[in-house]
Amino acid sequence: MVSKPHGGKLVRRLVAERTRERILSEQKEYPSVKIDHGRAIDLENIAHGVYSPLKGFLTSDDFQSVLDHMRLSDDTPWTIPIVLDVMEKTFDEGDAVLLYYEDIPIARMHVEEIYTYDKREFAQKVFKTTDPNHPGVAKVYSMGEYLVGGEIELLNEVPNPFAKYTLRPVETRILFKERGWKTIVAFQTRNVPHLGHEYVQKAALTFVDGLFINPVLGKKKKGDYRDEVIIKAYEVLFEHYYPKNAATLATVRYEMRYAGPREAIHHAIMRKNFGATHFIVGRDHAGVGDYYGPYEAWDMFDNFPDLGITPMFIREAFYCRKCGGMVNAKICPHPEEFHVRISGTKLRKMIMAGEQPPEYMMRPEVYEVIRSFEKPFVE
Amino acid sequence: MADEKKYTTVSIPKPLYDKIKKRIEGTGFTSVSDYVTYVLREVLASLEEEEKEEVFTEEEEEKVKERLRALGYLD
């Protein structure tokens, strides 16, 4: 049986078509608030239950509880504050407002509370640093002075060039059920697959019915692979190297916070809502720079006996020339000199130089896909 | 001060308290309260796990399956 949604019930915040039409016909009567792309996809995730049990942006009670205890005020595990910030108060508590992303009304929000917060405290508690060089911290420092809490209803989807790959929790749950999968392991990724990823995924799949590869599409940094490259690379990998009835691929839109251990829990919660029963926690999961220890995210799971999804801790894989295959530090007895580490950065450099990586690093089919794009990287 | 509201007191037998206190020596748990909270959360979660899974209406399920078929996720 697939996982129960986090908090017990899958949240759906979509309005009936007639209500939607009425709201849209009256849109001039509502105060309007402009939001950025990250907040817009947060809204989508709330509305489709990816963030169950959240029904909207956090009010101050829940916000403070998430900072202090990594739980909502009702004790449900929750590690990343999902908040809406505004620069100034142009509406009041009790108002209903419309949230606009690039002139599209995305949602109606019932403003329950407008409150101030301490950005340094936010940064320190969530990211474990107040260093503005940390991208998550920089984002917090650039936020508005007020946070707005309250429930939302989705009116329009945020434009999505990959809509056909973007499944919602209600869809993945039915998909898993139809496939007869009772145990499902989810894999979070932002990269094209190399042999190290494949090893970790297949090691995990050995113990469950199905593998759910769930790439995160969203804001990219210069030098990252483009979203379509990641999707196509996985498609070709599935075609040639994955068992047809034991693996599936669907994307989710989400803006990375780079909060390391705390975000690893958040990633697990999202996948629990998709129906996964297990979640692969990687080396330096959701980390950036050297703000977090390589396996610090693993320890974080000790704080959540009630998470409702089982973490799978699989060590980073590397090629051992003595073993003659992909292994990890736990199963290979040979010294470092036999080991070839497969790093995404190294592969990217090779690809940029037009050099084909050896087959024990990257499947040739995957390399061909990347090469078939004129510009595989974000510029 | 906000924290005051967040905690309450429950009674457990003294011998049990002593047993737990001994048990958590040298573990990551710094207090009996922490340990008891941990155990209760775990027990509650496993009880909830056994409750019935969420059901979709047949109509809704059929619509979703249609989309999944159209996208090639289902045969």
Ligand SMILES: [Zn+2]
């Ligand atoms: Zn070896």
